[in-house]
Structure formats: C-alpha cells, structure tokens
Amino acid sequence: MKHYLQFSDLTADEYDYLLSRAALIKKKFKNYEKHHTLSDRTLAMIFEKASTRTRVSFEAGMYQLGGSVVHLTTGDSQLGRSEPIEDSARVISRMTDLVMIRTFGQDKIESFAAHSRVPVINGLTNEFHPCQILADIFTFIEHRGPIAGKVVAWVGDGNNMANTWLQAADLLGFTVHVSTPGGYEVDEKLAFNGKTPREGCYKVFKDPLEACKGADLVTTDVWTSMGYEAENAVRMKAFADWCVDLDMMQAAKPEAVFMHCLPAHRGEEVTAEVIDGPQSVVWDEAENRMHVQKALMEFLLLGQQAD
Numbered sequence: 001m002k003h004y005l006q007f008s009d010l011t012a013d014e015y016d017y018l019l020s021r022a023a024l025i026k027k028k029f030k031n032y033e034k035h036h037t038l039s040d041r042t043l044a045m046i047f048e049k050a051s052t053r054t055r056v057s058f059e060a061g062m063y064q065l066g067g068s069v070v071h072l073t074t075g076d077s078q079l080g081r082s083e084p085i086e087d088s089a090r091v092i093s094r095m096t097d098l099v100m101i102r103t104f105g106q107d108k109i110e111s112f113a114a115h116s117r118v119p120v121i122n123g124l125t126n127e128f129h130p131c132q133i134l135a136d137i138f139t140f141i142e143h144r145g146p147i148a149g150k151v152v153a154w155v156g157d158g159n160n161m162a163n164t165w166l167q168a169a170d171l172l173g174f175t176v177h178v179s180t181p182g183g184y185e186v187d188e189k190l191a192f193n194g195k196t197p198r199e200g201c202y203k204v205f206k207d208p209l210e211a212c213k214g215a216d217l218v219t220t221d222v223w224t225s226m227g228y229e230a231e232n233a234v235r236m237k238a239f240a241d242w243c244v245d246l247d248m249m250q251a252a253k254p255e256a257v258f259m260h261c262l263p264a265h266r267g268e269e270v271t272a273e274v275i276d277g278p279q280s281v282v283w284d285e286a287e288n289r290m291h292v293q294k295a296l297m298e299f300l301l302l303g304q305q306a307d
C-alpha cells in the first residue's frame, strides 16, 4: 500500500505514468466520456484548514471516477474534541477506501498514515503540498513541454510550496531558483528529510529579480500561509520587495509562464498585471488539480492501468 504524503513518495517513473494518465483522464473529461474506474469506492476528506480548490477538485474528481466522498472538518467531527489521530485513522480507514487530509504539522498526517488501513494523500500540511506541485508540473508540460532541464523561479516564502518544488526538482531533473526575504529561507533539511539533494537542483538568490533571470516558470504564493496569521503584519513588511511584477517577468525567458497555487492577493505577492496577464496560466493550473488527483487516486487504489 502506498501513501502520498510528500512529493518524494513516488519515483520519476511513477510520475511519468501519472502525468500521462492525467492527460488521458483530462481528455475524457473534456469529451464527456465516462471514466468510472473507482465505482463504489469512498474517499474521506479531512480538512483542518480552509480550502476551495482542494475540496472541489477531490470531491468532483472522486464523483467523476464513479466513487463517493465523506467530508469531515475539525469543527464537525471528534477530531476537534481531542480524539487521538491514531484512533481516528483506525476508524475512518475501516469504512473508506482512501483518505485525503489537510492539516497543520506533517507529523500528524504521518501518524494518521501509520495507523491507516488505506492510502492517505496529503492535501496540504505546513511542510508540503505535493498535489499542487503535481498539478503545476502537469500544467507546465501542457504549455511548454518537458520540465527536465528547465528553471523554475520561486519568489516569496520558504514554505510548504517551496519545499515541495525542491523535492520535485531533485527527482525530476530541473532547477529551482529560490529567493526569499531573510528569515524566511527554505530549510534544506526539512525539504529533503535530511538527505543530500541532487547537486544543483536549487540555487538561492538574495535578489528576486536575479532569481527570475532566464527562468522558464516564475511562481509565488501568499506571504502568510494558513496557520501563520499571527505573523501577518511582520510578514507584510518583510516581503514588500518579493512581489512578482512585470520587471521580474521580463527578466525571465520571453516564453516564461507565471503560476500561483491560489488563493492570490493582488498587490501583495503578485501584481494584477502579472496574474491577469498573458503569461499567467493560473486557471489551467487550478483546473489541473482535479485531473492529476483523479490519476493519483486511481493509481493509489488500482496501480498502473493499461487502458
């Protein structure tokens, strides 16, 4: 049984399969063709933080695969009344076939997985957001072809998205140029679980404009992630120079695309001109969450499919 708790949980070959399977699943969806590979299967979705895209993409995706979903939050389940995570895992995984969790610490999802009878998917933790990076890579390939050898500029917080980009670069052979304000750097140990990453898979830049030079993809995220709201005022000041603007996009390659996992704050981490401009692929990126997650759920439950 496989879980998907971090990007590094799958191999490069498995990603090759998933990305091509997601393309097939997307094509069938666009043609209104049925793809009921998970009929009678149930996905439990546990949200301890807010969500729009993750909820809609998993819920709609599971129905489109012929299955059904159960939606739980901290507030409306015993999770919010201190039932141990291990007990919750034992119970929920006896009644469902697959579990998606959005929570705070990675340790929480790991404890759940360790006590689960069924595969567990990370729908975002403080440390990682693997489903989003899977969608981002799928979107890049759709627009620009293979990502190996390309440069991704990460401008902003050294957060869950940044850590996951680093894992993906290590595994899939591209480079991430990282530029964060001082005090918000990526933590290499955390991003790579203490392992030494592939030489040159990421480079750190003080100046965000320098990080964008020659990039094939420029991407950013909110300055204050969920769970860090108390730091908001301090972060607004610290991140003021890390707003992706037209100068940064012009420093990148002419064919560079802009991505943002959303939700976005125009005028903070990105200008309206960039996110609403011709290089932005954010709406495809959001939609693709559903297609790649359908491929992922199918893969975790059925393995690789021949047709």
Ligand code: CP
Binding pocket: 050, 051, 052, 053, 054, 055, 124, 132, 261, 262, 263
């Ligand atoms: N990008 C993303 O995960 O969005 P939600 O927080 O809306 O799920």
Ligand code: NVA
Binding pocket: 124, 125, 126, 159, 160, 161, 221, 222, 224, 225, 226, 261, 262, 263
């Ligand atoms: N880094 C953001 C991503 C939201 C999808 C957060 O964790 O809130």
